[in-house]
Amino acid sequence: MQNDHETLAELADALRAMIAQGRRVVAFTGAGISTESGVPDFRTPGSPWMANKPIDFGEWMASEEARCEAWRRKFRMDDIYAGARPSTGHRALAKLVAEGKSPGIITQNIDGLHQAAGIPDDKVIELHGNGTYATCLSCGLRHELADVRRAFEATGQAPTCTACGGMVKSATISFGQAMPERAMGRARELALACDLFLAIGSSLVVYPAAGFPVLAKRNGARLVIINRERTDLDSFADLVIAGEIGDVLGPLAATH
Numbered sequence: 001m002q003n004d005h006e007t008l009a010e011l012a013d014a015l016r017a018m019i020a021q022g023r024r025v026v027a028f029t030g031a032g033i034s035t036e037s038g039v040p041d042f043r044t045p046g047s048p049w050m051a052n053k054p055i056d057f058g059e060w061m062a063s064e065e066a067r068c069e070a071w072r073r074k075f076r077m078d079d080i081y082a083g084a085r086p087s088t089g090h091r092a093l094a095k096l097v098a099e100g101k102s103p104g105i106i107t108q109n110i111d112g113l114h115q116a117a118g119i120p121d122d123k124v125i126e127l128h129g130n131g132t133y134a135t136c137l138s139c140g141l142r143h144e145l146a147d148v149r150r151a152f153e154a155t156g157q158a159p160t161c162t163a164c165g166g167m168v169k170s171a172t173i174s175f176g177q178a179m180p181e182r183a184m185g186r187a188r189e190l191a192l193a194c195d196l197f198l199a200i201g202s203s204l205v206v207y208p209a210a211g212f213p214v215l216a217k218r219n220g221a222r223l224v225i226i227n228r229e230r231t232d233l234d235s236f237a238d239l240v241i242a243g244e245i246g247d248v249l250g251p252l253a254a255t256h
């Protein structure tokens with residue numbers, strides 16, 4: 001259902017009513033929920049994420065130079081959004097989880113801002129991993145980025161695991177890397193168990209992640225899309241709110 005004739009306030013009221021009626025509300029978030037935190041999204045023109053062709057997983061595994069370039073880019077991006085704090089949207093969703101209205105959030109984001117807004121780790125399902133730490137691809141040991149950066153800047157070489165010598169990578173899922181099975185399974189469970197699914201701040205073009213709104217809707221949940229730009233799934237949704245996430249979720253959070 002398109003909602004071109006309704007005002008943002010009317011659409012926000014409709015959303016509030018749907019949330020009040022919902023028993024299990026699941027939000028699926030994309031990079032758009034973090035722009036109000038100062039983290040640029042991926043597809044808005046001029047995005048620094050698009051400045052270079054992404055290094056895919058095969059290239060990363062095969063080449064020390066690719067790994068070094070990936071770390072240089074990673075630390076550059078981290079410097080851009082160092083100190084980012086949760087947005088109104090993150091806080092609104094944290095409130096839904098805290099109130100027991102939502103069993104968890106599915107996110108494509110890697111910035112850790114849902115957790116920073118107070119959602120427990122086990123209720124944030126990260127489909128594309130987490131960019132706030134690194135892991136060893138061989139033994140799975142977690143490595144803190146400050147240590148990785150120190151080692152990289154001191155040696156100019158891509159850091160290896162202090163425990164097993166394996167390759168250490170930012171804990172994000174690169175293009176060409178297998179999706180995390182457990183997160184995919186949990187996201188599927190949430191999508192199938194909810195009666196209201198909110199897709200927030202995503203262009204809904206990255207698959208398989210963007211399949212979850214479709215799965216939820218086909219399983220009988222109502223689907224709401226909140227995004228400043230139109231998406232390919234708009235005609236499939238029960239409610240589309242083409243506005244700024246903070247404007248839409250801010251007042252709604254305050255009354256919930």
Ligand code: NAD
Pocket residue numbers: 029030031032033034035036039040041042043044049108109110111112128201202203204205206226227228229243244245246
């Ligand atoms: P995307 O950039 O493709 O789409 C973001 C959408 O949000 C756009 O349509 C944009 O118009 C909209 N938007 C931006 N700010 C908004 C606001 N304040 N209010 C309403 N709408 C707003 O992002 P995606 O769909 O998440 O796909 C990008 C991929 O890149 C993801 O897989 C993600 O892992 C990764 N990524 C993550 C981050 C992050 O963690 N914050 C940032 C950039 C990219």
